[in-house]
Amino acid sequence: SQQGEEDPQALSIQEGENATMNCSYKTSINNLQWYRQNSGRGLVHLILIRSNEREKHSGRLRVTLDTSKKSSSLLITASRAADTASYFCATGGRSSGSRLTFGEGTQLTVNP
């Protein structure tokens, strides 16, 4: 079964609004990563947060990690139409070697 589960499965917002996506996981992790996938393309790495970090920023992205709740959130501020894509969380586990386990993704649509 998938380690990460994203919520919601789909999100539709207007340009300029903020978008928040959540990810829950089951086992201990070394790090949690977020990736974006535009339709018909490969995944692109957005941001990585380590298990000893609680919050991280990169441009309009803000990621939080709560290891006690085994959850993470990705916030995209001031969204743009170009942010329309699927967003996946991926966990690198303590016992999983170098493999990442991906969630099922959140489909974000930003309407102009």
Place this chain on the structure above:
Amino acid sequence: DAGVIQSPRHEVTEMGQEVTLRCKPISGHDYLFWYRQTMMRGLELLIYFNNNVPIDDSGMPEDRFSAKMPNASFSTLKIQPSEPRDSAVYFCASSPATTSGSTDTQYFGPGTRLTVL
């Protein structure tokens, strides 16, 4: 840097035929991963290599699938014989080793869309 290169980008074949997917990782990356993505099952790790050696092939669906990495700049994923249920997008990704020897960020290729009729 050209990024991860995959070929072909699209492949349409008939059931029973052999299919070979190719991947060139980013130069200097120690890890190479093969994934399969479908609507039903999402993104699944099939196999990954470290320094050309297969480390974990537990995701390979069955004996019809095989993967090789003869050198640091080339890997293949072969399906023989192919079946309609193999239709999916196959991604290759590569990653540099971290100071701890494991891997963090993965860099994905554009994928190969395989259709088996």
